[in-house]
Amino acid sequence: MKSTPVQSLVTTWLIGAITGTLLIALTSPLFVRSYAPLHADAVRRVWTLPPGQTYRWRSEGYANTSIGPHGMPGRTSLDGPKNPAGPKTAAGPGEWGTRLALWGDSQAEGVCVADQQKLFARIEAQTDDKIAVLPLARSGEDAADWVTQIPLVEQPFQIDAHVLLIVDLPDLASAVNAPVPPPSTSDISAANSAIAARLPAFIIQAARHLLTESDDTTRRKLRFGIGPVAETSANQLTTSPAIEQQRDEIDWQSALRALRQSTDRPIVILYAPKVPQIIGNQMVPSDPTAESFAAMKPIAESLNVRVIDARPALLKSAFAGDWPHGFQNGQIGAGHLNACGNNLLASLLVDAMKQPNK
Amino acid sequence: MLFTQLEFPIFFIAVLISVWLCRTHTARNSLLLIASYYFYAYWDYRFCGLLLLSTVVDFVVARQMFRAQTTSGRRGLLLISLVVNLGVLGFFKYFNFFIDSARPLLESIGMSGQTLQIILPVGISFYTFQTLSYTIDVYRGVLKPVNRFLDFALYVAFFPQLVAGPIVRARELLPQLATVPPWSGRRFYGGAQQVLRGTVKKMLLADRLGEAVDIVFANPDFYDGPTLWLAAFAYAGQIYYDFSGYSDIAIGAAKMLGYRFPINFRHPYLARSAADFWHRWHMTLSRWLRDYLYISLGGNRISTIVTYRNLMITMTLGGLWHGAAWTFVLWGAWHGIALSVQRWIANHTHRRPPAVVGWTLTMGVVLLGWVLFRSPDLTIAQTMLIRMATFADGIAWYPPLAMLALACLLLEHVAWRTRLRKAMRLPINAWYSPIATTIMIWALLLYAPRGFRPFVYFQF
Known part of the structure; x- marks a missing residue:
């Protein structure tokens, strides 16, 4: 039986729609980030990226990250130099041993750069691999998460010292909120993981774009009422009121004591805020939380927590034309640390290691 | 409402279904008019009044103009339309620009150079030109005034072209709005x-x-x-x-x-060439400027010098139409110079x-x-x-x-x-x-x- 022109047209369009979708599915890994099902790590007791998988990042920066054991981004094993004399304690803050844990948020996680350009890899490379750095940083985490995890990982991972990359000072102040609850099946991460395990990334991304606002988290609300609607201030270039308020309210004594009490091993705070930043038509060289940092530093040092201030080096690098933040597919001078920024911070840390008593 | 907002496809599908279900011309046009005013009010309902004012003035003026016996009477009515439409456009779009530009002069004679907090109504430049084309065409006798207010109101407010064109002339759209268009898959x-x-x-x-x-x-x-x-x-x-x-x-x-x-x-x-560019870029605006400004100034019919002058005036005002800033004025003048130079070379080399x-x-x-x-x-x-x-x-x-x-x-x-x-x-x-x-x-x-x-x- 011959098909009618309409049937033939419908068939053509069905086959075409499937072919088009397949072409998108095949090419989407070039442009769409991973949506990896998260893994509840038994040692760290947090959700981590899934060990053994490759994680794609495509929006700002462009890199594939190999996920190692315990969700370490870019480091595929726990191997590396171990201190034969055992871990050092806070009594000897200058000697950091040979195995460092690197904590932080997405800036330290560094999925936007290739594995060999990540901060942990640059530190290892600059010490000729005499030091092992375990990247335990995860996007969205703060000191509450780190303080919770530090006692859990020290023994199993044979950590000698802890390095905290601090970009936003309120992240450090959150230490007082520890401990954070362990992963549970009722977490939103568990629900998201179940979706990520079942659906391809391009479908999840399309659904997110349809269902959420541009921040990727707020649920989209359609408006059918007539206007005008109140305008929102989209371009706030100055310090947000929240940060200003926090500056006055931060109880650094409590926060840093919580951090200090989580371990007897050396702790190093590597302070690297986003300076300088290009925002709109301004270059902002100043650190909006400079006062808060000035208040935090002496308290940290009194508790035997070493503080490295990366701001002068970041500014110097940018003014020399080597911008430590931003990417060609994002904006140079804004956003996450790039390869240059990671290398710079690694140098600062390695230099500090060589000057133990400073 | 923006065409790229998620709300637009929902609105548009609802309009499409409703419109194609309408059997009569009145029902169809009424529905489209309501949809168009809603489309505009979605941004800010307060400016629907301006749209309505422009519509009513030009509808009435055109009908009176058609009935007027004398040229002076028709000219007077055209003047009313020009003053109302360009007055509204001038106030909302250019008031602050002129005050800013003339501030030194104003202050030197003891007047205040204060600007006002004015919101520019979306699409005002487009629908003003569109309604003006109607009254000017009626004045010139190339178009008869429309009898049904509903059709004319829809012509002015029709949502697909309301806020940013194309600038559709009355003689192109009004005949289409007078009937129910046949369905064509x-x-x-x-x-x-x-x-x-x-x-x-x-x-x-x-x-x-x-x-x-x-x-x-x-x-x-x-x-x-x-x-x-x-x-x-x-x-x-x-x-x-x-x-x-x-x-x-x-x-x-x-x-x-x-x-x-x-x-x-x-x-x-x-x-x-520059002329070729303007035959390809924003063609409905180029056409409007040519027919209602350049030709009204005399076009190229008077003398070479006047032709160049007309080109410069047309393009500079075209630049100013885009926005109340000196950058737009200079942009328009720059294209006017380019068109003039091109014409001069063409006249002198013939190649x-x-x-x-x-x-x-x-x-x-x-x-x-x-x-x-x-x-x-x-x-x-x-x-x-x-x-x-x-x-x-x-x-x-x-x-x-x-x-x-x-x-x-x-x-x-x-x-x-x-x-x-x-x-x-x-x-x-x-x-x-x-x-x-x-x-x-x-x-x-x-x-x-x-x-x-x-x-x-x-x-x-």
């Missing part, structure tokens, strides 16, 4: 494809280019010469895809409703330059014009041009997706000159049409930049 499909194509142009190409343009033009001091050149090219691409994308959506949406709008763009970056030379010169003129057009002020424009010319040092920033969008611009213009032109319309029976359509829909969902990004021409 082919036309409906063509319109839907054009809507999709326009959305892709706007969201995937223009907005992507705009990301780079906004950042570089915000402070050209930071960036090196090649990055500034890239930003200038990117703006040429952004404004083309933004506005031609909008026009495609408007024309396509009208087609789906059963109406035909004139085309607004014809691959302007293939132009080989056209080789195609490559003509194209290169034209694109140079257009690109330099876009730098003026996009710069927020003359200082930024000057900085851009100096740093571009001297290939200054600074941040080298070449966003790959913006460069990909520029490559699309180049390929699209080249393909248009080949046999691919027909294929680019995606005929319904072609095997590749469903594949391309599906890919475009997925690409919009996956790759369009996020956030609120209004059309560039909404500000005009």
Whole structure:
């Protein structure tokens, strides 16, 4: 039986729609980030990226990250130099041993750069691999998460010292909120993981774009009422009121004591805020939380927590034309640390290691 | 409401279904009028009054003009229409600009140079020109006034072209609104494809280019010469895809409703002369300026000098129509100079330059014009041009997706000159049409930049 022109047209369009979708599915890994099902790590007791998988990042920066054991981004094993004399304690803050844990948020996680350009890899490379750095940083985490995890990982991972990359000072102040609850099946991460395990990334991304606002988290609300609607201030270039308020309210004594009490091993705070930043038509060289940092530093040092201030080096690098933040597919001078920024911070840390008593 | 908002397809599908279910002309036009006013009120209901004022004045004036026995009477009525329409446009769009520009003079004679907090009603420049075309045509006797207020109100407010054109003349649209258009599946499909194509142009190409343009033009001091050149090219691409994308959506949406709008763009970056560019860029505005301003000033019928004067006046006012800023005035004047020089050369040599030379010169003129057009002020424009010319040092920033969008611009213009032109319309029976359509829909969902990004021409 011959098909009618309409049937033939419908068939053509069905086959075409499937072919088009397949072409998108095949090419989407070039442009769409991973949506990896998260893994509840038994040692760290947090959700981590899934060990053994490759994680794609495509929006700002462009890199594939190999996920190692315990969700370490870019480091595929726990191997590396171990201190034969055992871990050092806070009594000897200058000697950091040979195995460092690197904590932080997405800036330290560094999925936007290739594995060999990540901060942990640059530190290892600059010490000729005499030091092992375990990247335990995860996007969205703060000191509450780190303080919770530090006692859990020290023994199993044979950590000698802890390095905290601090970009936003309120992240450090959150230490007082520890401990954070362990992963549970009722977490939103568990629900998201179940979706990520079942659906391809391009479908999840399309659904997110349809269902959420541009921040990727707020649920989209359609408006059918007539206007005008109140305008929102989209371009706030100055310090947000929240940060200003926090500056006055931060109880650094409590926060840093919580951090200090989580371990007897050396702790190093590597302070690297986003300076300088290009925002709109301004270059902002100043650190909006400079006062808060000035208040935090002496308290940290009194508790035997070493503080490295990366701001002068970041500014110097940018003014020399080597911008430590931003990417060609994002904006140079804004956003996450790039390869240059990671290398710079690694140098600062390695230099500090060589000057133990400073 | 923006064509690219998620609310628009929901609104439009509801309108489409309702309109095609209407059997009578009155029901159909009433529904479209209500939908159009809702579309406008979605932004700000308070300015619907201005739209209605312009509609009522021009409807009444045109009818009285038709009945007037004397030329002076008709002229007086035309004057009323001009004063009301241009007065409203002048107040909302240009009041602060003139006060700012004349402040030293005003203050020297003891007057206040205070500006007012004025919100520019979206689309006012477009619907003002549209209603003016109606009264001027009736005045000239080339058009009879419309009898049904409903039809005329819909002509002024018809939502696909209300806020950013194309500037459809009364004689093109009013006859179409006088009847119920017949259903045509082919036309409906063509319109839907054009809507999709326009959305892709706007969201995937223009907005992507705009990301780079906004950042570089915000402070050209930071960036090196090649990055500034890239930003200038990117703006040429952004404004083309933004506005031609909008026009495609408007024309396509009208087609789906059963109406035909004139085309607004014809691959302007293939132009080989300044005049050719204006026959391809924002064609409905060029046509309006030619018919209602340039010809009214005498066109090229009086003398060579007057022709040049008319060109300069027309293009400078055309620049000012785009926005109340000296950058727009200079942009218009710059194109006026280009058209005058081209005419002078043509008159004196009687030979056209080789195609490559003509194209290169034209694109140079257009690109330099876009730098003026996009710069927020003359200082930024000057900085851009100096740093571009001297290939200054600074941040080298070449966003790959913006460069990909520029490559699309180049390929699209080249393909248009080949046999691919027909294929680019995606005929319904072609095997590749469903594949391309599906890919475009997925690409919009996956790759369009996020956030609120209004059309560039909404500000005009």
